[in-house]
Amino acid sequence: MTDGSDSAALRARDHAVLWHPFTQQQAWAEESAPVIVRGEGCELIDADGRRYLDGTSSLWCNVHGHRHPRIDAAVSEQLGRVAHTTMLGLTHPTAIELGERLVALAPGDLSRVFYSDTGAAATEIALKMAFQGHVQAGETRRTRFAYIESSYHGDTLGAVSVGGIEIFHERFRPLLFDAIKLPFGDADGAAALIAEHADELAAVIVEPLVQGAGGLLVQPDGYLRALRDACDAAGCFLICDEVATGFGRTGTMFACEQEGVAPDILCLGKGITGGYLPLAATLATDAIYDRFLGGVDELKTFFHGHTYTGNPLGCAAAIASLDVFEEEHVLERVADRDRQFGALLDEHVASLPGVHEIRRRGLMCGVELLPHPATARAGHQVIVEARDRGVLLRPLGDIVVLMPALAISAAELERLVIVTAEAITAVSERLGVPSVPRPLAGRRIPS
Ligand SMILES: *Cc1c(COP(=O)(O)O)cnc(C)c1O
Secondary structure (H helix, E strand, O other): OOOOOHHHHHHHHHHHHOOOOOOOHHHHOOOOOOOEEEEEEOEEEEOOOOEEEEOOHHHHOOOOOEOOHHHHHHHHHHHHHOOOOOOOOOOOHHHHHHHHHHHHHOOOOEEEEEEEOOHHHHHHHHHHHHHHHHHOOOOOOOOEEEEEOOOOOOOOHHHHHOOOOHHHHHHHHHHOOOOEEEOOOOHHHHHHHHHHOOOOEEEEEEOOOEEOOOOOEEOOOOHHHHHHHHHHHHOOEEEEEOOOOOOOOOOOOOHHHHHOOOOOEEEEOHHHHOOOOOOEEEEEEHHHHHHHOOOHHHOOOOOOOOOOOOOHHHHHHHHHHHHHHHHOOHHHHHHHHHHHHHHHHHHHOOOOOOEEEEEEEOOEEEEEEOOOOHHHOHHHHHHHHHHHOOEEOEEEOOEEEEOOOOOOOHHHHHHHHHHHHHHHHHHHHHOOOOOOOOOOOOOOOOO
């Protein structure tokens, strides 16, 4: 990118007024981040006309590619009717239809849909719903929550209270409620703690199968099932936060299906609209919902809501996205991509000298680099190298995240993996990693 380009001018204006999320602004001002003006399928196009493969599906949201004609049309049609109307005291057909579709798809007895607008809101709602639900069943001692080590449920204070990523969460500790941390991957240890706190637990919250922001941590088989059983024994709820794993990401529509687990409360976000618009949903069972029924004067109402709850444009995009899942047999195609992804990673990435471990489930993959000093910013260097080769990635520290849209083609997936391998090789050489191919140090997730 040359100075004096359209991108450079826009970047200068960005640097003058904007404050980006999870970004050290001082370093941001020195970077030449692409200015994206258009999207097409799995590619994004910048203000200078450069095309990039969107390797993290616009932060794990995009499902069917950018500008999918079906979803574009559904949003335009809804725009021709009304862009926003409230769910407080009114309703609208798009929210109703989406609610019916979600209930039909959701596992187990989930039968009620409470809308919001971000994943963090969906998890906050789940926590408040669980707590109030117990209180209204006379279980007033159930005021505590348990979460899994290294988990992530969003950035609002309730969600952070059940978050387990030290560098994001620890500094806010004085503002947070005290929650119980369960060991990652140790089903017996987690079950023992749940049993120990059985009388005071309102719910256990978990990202099923893969803990995303914590570093693409893949839980061992049986872990989620064990949590479900422990919650049943303790009489508390299980909240599955499928904001990242939902909508086909791990190969099934919802990750919890793979363990035959149905939660009491399910949180959805990110991919719900195909990655188009900010919409989220918290689904609950009738058993919970019924606890909120009563005369208006009984004050059993769930006192929570957001201005843009159930936004019609978002709901229209979500319905169209579900249509695309059916019409284009998306989950079948994901099974092919899943196998191909495993083979490509084995061929091009697994034996690279700079790679410590590959963790993957479906189209959710983290490539952890060998440890480097934080000041080396190895993960960041890899994404800069990949960007120069036309692929956009976003690291989590020294973990390179590969999270393409489910719609990625075989050729694009190959390009994604090969460019990642080239970028890691370039950075490993620069950082002086000995160039001897080495077996992966840690646990490999089978293809
Ligand atoms: C991204 C994410 C959230 C938060 O969603 P936002 O829309 O960013 O608030 C919550 N839970 C999980 C598992 C996530 O990956």
